[in-house]
Amino acid sequence: xxxxxxxxxxxxxxxxxxxxxxxxxxxxxxxxxxxxxxxxxxxxxxxxxxxxxxxxxxxxxxxxxxxxxxxxxxxxxxxxxxxxxxxxxxxxxxxxxxxxxxxxxxxxxxxxxxxxxxxxxxxxxxxxxxxxxxxxxxxxxxxxxxxxxxxxxxxxxxxxxxxxxxxxxxxxxxxxxxxxxxx
Ligand code: SF4
Numbered sequence: 001x002x003x004x005x006x007x008x009x010x011x012x013x014x015x016x017x018x019x020x021x022x023x024x025x026x027x028x029x030x031x032x033x034x035x036x037x038x039x040x041x042x043x044x045x046x047x048x049x050x051x052x053x054x055x056x057x058x059x060x061x062x063x064x065x066x067x068x069x070x071x072x073x074x075x076x077x078x079x080x081x082x083x084x085x086x087x088x089x090x091x092x093x094x095x096x097x098x099x100x101x102x103x104x105x106x107x108x109x110x111x112x113x114x115x116x117x118x119x120x121x122x123x124x125x126x127x128x129x130x131x132x133x134x135x136x137x138x139x140x141x142x143x144x145x146x147x148x149x150x151x152x153x154x155x156x157x158x159x160x161x162x163x164x165x166x167x168x169x170x171x172x173x174x175x176x177x178x179x180x181x182x183x
Contacts (some may be wrong), residue, residue, distance in 0.1 A: 002126040005074065008183055009061040011110050012076060015103055030182055033152040033159075036062050042147065053136045054123035054144050063148040072114065074182045079162055080120055083173035093124045093158050100143055100178055112183050118146045118177040128147050153177055 009026065016024060042049050044057045049056060060068065078100075082092055101116050107115035123129060123142050136142050145154050157164040157177055166176055 006183060008104040008110065008112050009074065012107055012182060016076065019099060019103060022080055022143045025075045026076050027075055029072040029075045032069060034062065034066050034069065034150045034153050036150065037152045038147055038152055042150055048122050050130045051135050052122045052129045053131055054142050055148055058133050059144055059148045072181045076180050076182060077160060078178045080175065080176040080178065082176065086170040089162065090124060093121045104180055107180065107182060114181065114183055116181045117143045118149055118179040118181065119143045120178040121145060128129055146177065
């Protein structure tokens with residue numbers, strides 16, 4: 001591992017811990033499971049398909065996603081946990097998205113210019129998404145989810161020893177996962 005990469009990893013470790021993100025794992029992005037069925041779930045069944053500017057069809061093809069992920073050597077897979085009920089969920093998602101975007105920005109500013117966040121939820125920065133890339137209110141903050149990139153988050157979380165399950169009720173606590181592609 002190069003000196004620059006080691007320095008970068010130490011920087012990201014310190015940054016994440018200082019922001020309270022203390023449950024994460026370093027992974028090699030090219031080894032992540034990426035599948036067409038994940039995109040199919042976006043297309044058939046998700047109410048945000050075509051209605052949120054961060055979601056498919058406003059996303060690269062699965063082949064392009066695979067190629068992009070293979071360009072990175074290091075990424076951090078971050079576990080988030082929410083247990084405060086459905087009413088406060090949107091505020092929590094918005095707050096965590098902003099915190100993760102700021103972490104991405106700090107990594108970028110530390111000379112890791114490839115830094116890119118794949119969020120744990122579709123973009124929630126506006127009360128109501130415009131649904132269009134052309135009219136997005138904060139295009140520099142719009143990020144796709146891991147699922148929008150075809151990443152099989154269920155398999156990946158399990159491979160890494162994390163808990164994940166299908167929610168049967170919005171009142172249930174939830175484990176969420178984000179990814180920051182680092183270098
Ligand atoms: S910034 Fe607003 S308009 Fe743009 S993708 Fe996010 S929610 Fe939609």
